[in-house]
Amino acid sequence: GQNIDQPTEMTATEGAIVQINCTYQTSGFNGLFWYQQHAGEAPTFLSYNVLDGLEEKGRFSSFLSRSKGYSYLLLKELQMKDSASYLCAVRDTGTALIFGKGTTLSVSS
Amino acid sequence: DSGVTQTPKHLITATGQRVTLRCSPRSGDLSVYWYQQSLDQGLQFLIQYYNGEERAKGNILERFSAQQFPDLHSELNLSSLELGDSALYFCASSAEGDGGTEAFFGQGTRLTVV
Numbered sequence: 362g363q364n365i366d367q368p369t370e371m372t373a374t375e376g377a378i379v380q381i382n383c384t385y386q387t388s389g390f391n392g393l394f395w396y397q398q399h400a401g402e403a404p405t406f407l408s409y410n411v412l413d414g415l416e417e418k419g420r421f422s423s424f425l426s427r428s429k430g431y432s433y434l435l436l437k438e439l440q441m442k443d444s445a446s447y448l449c450a451v452r453d454t455g456t457a458l459i460f461g462k463g464t465t466l467s468v469s470s
Numbered sequence: 471d472s473g474v475t476q477t478p479k480h481l482i483t484a485t486g487q488r489v490t491l492r493c494s495p496r497s498g499d500l501s502v503y504w505y506q507q508s509l510d511q512g513l514q515f516l517i518q519y520y521n522g523e524e525r526a527k528g529n530i531l532e533r534f535s536a537q538q539f540p541d542l543h544s545e546l547n548l549s550s551l552e553l554g555d556s557a558l559y560f561c562a563s564s565a566e567g568d569g570g571t572e573a574f575f576g577q578g579t580r581l582t583v584v
Binding site for chain 2: 458
């Protein structure tokens, strides 16, 4: 079956670093995506990993280990505007994305 | 602005009714994906069209159907609506048929069935 797990909620303070983990079990693997979604809004693309290793993009980095079925999203220098849901998604053998239920991150001052 | 346009933004209708949601993909994108997002289920893939033809099917109910027109806009038809169909419906588009490295989401249609 298809299963993507991520923590339901996380909290952090402004300026801190937070790591959001995602584990997946899918029938195939053709890329892992992270999206950010503010309440009631559209998901916006953050990162894409298809090979093992770290992809860095400004304050955001994403890591993938295919052998472990594991990824994390690292957010540095947290800002209040980073309060949102972070969605981990895997493309298995098809073309569509299978999403986890998302991690709601609350950033406080 | 992702460039993907969905209409209407909000829709309230009664059980048993039928509604049509519309999506215009980003200019040049050939693939359109439909997703349903409810509070307890997260984003669920419904169906994908590529250049007018159905490419992939997810957990789409038989009461739901979709199509993509020659101008590449897509419509999602929901019929015999039930209370449980209340959700946010998102459309996403990408250039490639295989999904590529990024999909752009529209702002969604919030459907409320009463």
